[in-house]
Amino acid sequence: MARVTKDTLVAEAKRIGQEVAAQHAKDVDREGRFPVEAFDALKEAGLLSAWIPEEDGGAGATILEIGRATEELGKHCASTAMIFAMHQIQVACLVYHGTSDYMAGLRKRVADEQLLLASATTEIGIGGDVRRSTCAVEDHGDGTFVLVKNAPVISYAEAADIILVTARKSPDAAPSDQVLVLCEKADLTLEPTSTWDTMGFRGTCSPGFILTARSTTDHIIPHEYADISARTMLPVSHTLWAHSWLGIATSATSLARQFVRQAARRSGSTPPGALRLAELEVVLTSFQDRVHGAAQRYAELDPNDPAATAMGRAIYFNTLKVFASTTVVDVVARALLVVGIQGYRLDSPLTLDRHLRDAYGAQLMVNNDRILTNTAALASVYRGD
Amino acid sequence: MSDTLATIRTVLAEQGRLSVDAQTVSETADLYAAGLTSHATINVVLGLENAFDIELPDELLVKSTFETIAAISAAVESELGA
Structure with missing residues (x-):
């Protein structure tokens, strides 16, 4: 199937909302499961890379179209819409702040492979303030690092291909001196610490995890x-x-x-x-x-x-x-x-x-x-x- | 050291919650890397407005205004001269 363009993506999201998300929304909610059918359809249509510039293989959309697409999905399955929104937030960070060669390559991969991006910003022990971290990037000095984060929630962590994780820049950095780290599934271990059995947004599948990432320092976004x-x-x-x-x-x-x-x-x-x-x-x-x-x-x-x-x-x-x-x-x-x-x-x-x-x-x-x-x-x- | 810089350092020491000594940190050191948070910035703004009897206009209430002591000094001087 043809990939969406900036001009067709809202109509395509509307179609997927009506024909796919709506059909499975009740089951996604009841079972508290990831809306896999809707995301298969969104990936097939290329909607996960809609915000990526055209030269990197995306649709070159803006927040105007992405917002309308989110709204269309929200009419049928709130979990699908929230996951789509959270993914696009991470894509926006990659588009506007991902200045390294690795990140330029990653933009192309998000478009080619329709990678799903998640985030881990909150942490046990910071009182819900996402602008502070306890965990830190521990640089081994040879271009590699380890990062361990005790996260009370990570939405759709197990369905995601990449998780963007906040952490202090180094073990001696102030709690507010944070960086954002791109952690690929192959570089991650996720040890569940809780369940996600909530009243609503049940399909976002957001339990707690102890996240451990071992990767190379070019995965750290080079901005505060x-x-x-x-x-x-x-x-x-x-x-x-x-x-x-x-x-x-x-x-x-x-x-x-x-x-x-x-x-x-x-x-x-x-x-x-x-x-x-x-x-x-x-x-x-x-x-x-x-x-x-x-x-x-x-x-x-x-x-x-x-x-x-x-x-x-x-x-x-x-x-x-x-x-x-x-x-x-x-x-x-x-x-x-x-x-x-x-x-x-x-x-x-x-x-x-x-x-x-x-x-x-x-x-x-x-x-x-x-x-x-x-x-x-x-x-x-x-x-x- | 000018009075303006000395006063800015005093305000930063009282309100900035920096992890470094505000009296000795370089004028060009990144204050955000030294632990300045957006919340502490608000208290720094209130402290500066009080100390210099000025009102910082909304267009100066951006992150870059508080990045270094030199940048804060430029903002304060522009308002004192206004």
Whole structure:
């Protein structure tokens, strides 16, 4: 099958969402398993390398198309959408910060082999602050290193081909003096330390592991992680996660519309629930515009421009995450009130079971309280003129 | 050493939570490599604004402004002269 282009990838993601992800979403959720069918289809279509430049074999897409593709997948399987988003976040780091020869070669391999990228940023003992590490790159002085990380969660670690791992630059570096290391499956051992049996996002398969990587120092991205985080990782994460949650919200709203339409046809008049649906549309449209606006704002600035580290930009993308993760719960709750008992039933075609469980996870993955605390500090010096 | 530099060093010593001595670190040393975090940067901004009675504009609230003592000094001098 032909690989997607920048112009066809959103339509292709929509097709895969409808024809593949939707078909397996219930089983992925029930079994808490990796959505292998959806990812086989995404790989076949070349969607895993959509953000890689065309000269390296990718589709040369921007965050605008990647965001829309994530949203399309989120309408059918939230786990598929979140994994797709997390993969693309790592691809963005490789595209904008992977300046070594090894990394240029890796971009081509991601395109040729449709490699799946994951990340291990959180660590036991740092209190959830991904901008600090305990583990460190231990350089052997001969061009090789070892890195051992006790990670409380690594999403889809066992399905991934490469895991991007944060660590202190060296054993005597400060906790905040971090680098990002590309660890290939062949260079990794993963020792499971917990299970992933959660309410939602069950298909992301995110248990804890003790990760050990033995590799060569050209696998370490030659930029400060603080810089990669501010310029790319944080704004892209929040933007793409928000698109996947918008997909959940859009799907829930669509079920509410179906319910009201059916009720209107039966009774021949506008049912009482239509008013709640109208209120829901008010919330959904502002949600759509905020999320799509964020992708636009990200796309307008080269991540390597000095202004990409501005505190005002950090506030903008922090508040995006808080807004999107709470609004998805609001939208699903409103949709449930419209649909009523048919939405509450597990055996109904209008069930909102997965929507509700998935939506609540959004506030917890990088806890909103942590993001708001960081934002409050930034707001104390930001004037916003 | 100018008064500006001395004051910047004092603010860094109080607010920067550096792993090196702020009084003796080189003007061109990378402060992020010396343990300056984005959170500590905010306290450094508040400390500088207080010490110099200035307001750093939003466009100066970028990472490169706080990379070295020399860069901080340039930002402070531009606001003192403004």
